[in-house]
Amino acid sequence: MNHNLARAKACAPQAKAWGVLKANGYGHGLERAMRGFAAADGLALIEFDNAVRLRELGWSKPILLLEGCFDADDVRAMAQYDFNCAVHCDEQIAWLEAAEVKRTIHLHLKMNTGMNRLGFKPEAFAAAHARLRALPWVGEITLMTHFANADEAGHPVLTLHEQIRRFNLGAAGLPGPYSLANSAGTLHQVELSDVLVSDWVRPGVMLYGGTPGGRSAAEFGLRPTMTLSSEIIGTQNIVAGDAVGYGSRFQAERPMRIGVVACGYADGYPRHAPLGTPVLVDGVRTRLVGRVSMDMLTVDLSDLPNAGVGSKVVLWGEGMPIDEVAEAAGTIGYELMCALAPRVRVVEG
Ligand SMILES: *Cc1c(COP(=O)(O)O)cnc(C)c1O
Numbered sequence: 001m002n003h004n005l006a007r008a009k010a011c012a013p014q015a016k017a018w019g020v021l022k023a024n025g026y027g028h029g030l031e032r033a034m035r036g037f038a039a040a041d042g043l044a045l046i047e048f049d050n051a052v053r054l055r056e057l058g059w060s061k062p063i064l065l066l067e068g069c070f071d072a073d074d075v076r077a078m079a080q081y082d083f084n085c086a087v088h089c090d091e092q093i094a095w096l097e098a099a100e101v102k103r104t105i106h107l108h109l110k111m112n113t114g115m116n117r118l119g120f121k122p123e124a125f126a127a128a129h130a131r132l133r134a135l136p137w138v139g140e141i142t143l144m145t146h147f148a149n150a151d152e153a154g155h156p157v158l159t160l161h162e163q164i165r166r167f168n169l170g171a172a173g174l175p176g177p178y179s180l181a182n183s184a185g186t187l188h189q190v191e192l193s194d195v196l197v198s199d200w201v202r203p204g205v206m207l208y209g210g211t212p213g214g215r216s217a218a219e220f221g222l223r224p225t226m227t228l229s230s231e232i233i234g235t236q237n238i239v240a241g242d243a244v245g246y247g248s249r250f251q252a253e254r255p256m257r258i259g260v261v262a263c264g265y266a267d268g269y270p271r272h273a274p275l276g277t278p279v280l281v282d283g284v285r286t287r288l289v290g291r292v293s294m295d296m297l298t299v300d301l302s303d304l305p306n307a308g309v310g311s312k313v314v315l316w317g318e319g320m321p322i323d324e325v326a327e328a329a330g331t332i333g334y335e336l337m338c339a340l341a342p343r344v345r346v347v348e349g
Contacts, residue, residue, distance in 0.1 A: 001036025004222050008203040012189045018044035020204035027340040055081045075099040088118035093131050104139040111145045113166040114158045122170030141176045150184030151213030164195050184212040210333035227317025234260040244298050245290030259301040261313045266294045268340040273329040280314035281307050
C-alpha cells in the first residue's frame with residue numbers, strides 16, 4: 001500500500017493525498033489500510049463509525065468524511081473527533097447552522113459538475129459557500145468535485161474537460177484549495193496538468209493495486225495489495241460428455257482433468273464468473289470451468305499434469321491481476337476487493 005501511495009504522490013507531486021479507505025479499506029481491513037497509508041496526508045472514508053475507530057486507533061492526521069453528515073447527530077461526532085466533512089446539500093448546511101460547534105472544523109464543499117449524484121450545481125455553489133463562510137467555527141473550505149469519466153477524458157457524453165469547465169465556473173472567485181482527482185484523475189494528472197489543478201487528490205483503488213480504466217496496474221507501476229489464494233482439494237478425470245458442477249453448465253468435449261478449488265462465492269469470488277475466467281494454478285494460467293458454487297470452484301487441469309491436491313491456486317492478486325479477473329467476470333476490481341468475505345483468513349505479507 002505504501003508503494004502504491006508513493007506512486008500516487010509521484011503522479012501528483014504538487015498535491016496532498018487523502019488515502020481513501022471507505023468500505024473497510026476496499027475489503028483490506030480498516031486498520032491494515034490505516035497502517036499502509038501512514039504516509040498519507042489524511043484518510044478519507046464514508047462511514048462515521050469507522051472514522052471514530054481511526055481516531056481510537058491513534059490516527060491523528062486529518063480524516064475526511066466524503067459524504068459528510070447523514071443526520072444532525074453526526075455533526076456532534078464531527079466536532080468531537082475533529083473530522084473534515086464534505087457538504088453536498090442544503091439539508092446538511094441546515095444541520096451545520098443549527099449546531100453549536102466549539103472548535104474549528106474544515107469543510108469540503110462539493111459541486112455537481114455532471115456526475116449528478118452529490119453536490120451543488122455550479123450556479124448554486126457560491127451561495128452555499130457564503131452560508132458556510134458565515135459560520136464562525138468553519139475553518140478552511142475546500143472546493144471539491146468528483147469526475148464521472150477521468151479514465152476516459154474524451155467520453156462522448158461528458159468529457160473531463162467539460163466537468164473541469166463547470167467546476168471553474170462555479171468556483172470562480174472563491175478562495176480555498178481544490179480537491180478534484182480520484183485514482184483515475186491522479187493517474188492521468190500528468191497529461192491533464194494544464195487543465196486539472198488539484199491541491200488534494202483522493203486516490204482509492206490505485207492504492208490497492210487496481211486501476212479504474214482499461215489500462216493495467218502494472219503499466220502504472222502499481223502492485224497488488226490483496227491476493228486471494230487457495231488450494232486444489234480434489235481432482236476428477238472426466239470423459240467427453242461429462243458435465244461439471246451445478247446445472248451441468250460445462251460439458252467436456254474431450255477427456256479432461258478437473259481440479260476442485262476451495263473457494264466459492266461465500267468467499268467473495270463472483271458467482272457470475274464465466275467459463276474461461278483466468279485462474280493461476282502452481283503459477284500457471286488455466287481457466288475456470290463450470291459454475292462457481294458456494295465453497296468451491298472448478299478449473300481445467302488438463303495441461304497441468306503435475307498439479308493435484310495441495311497445489312497452490314491464486315484467484316487474483318500476485319501473478320493474476322484483479323482487473324483481468326474482474327473484466328472476465330463482467331465487473332470491476334473494486335467490487336471484487338470490497339466483496340471479500342469475512343470468512344477468508346487473512347495472512348499479512
Ligand atoms: C471512493 C471515492 C474516491 C476514490 O475513488 P477511486 O476511484 O477508488 O480512486 C474519491 N473521491 C470520492 C468522493 C469517493 O467517494
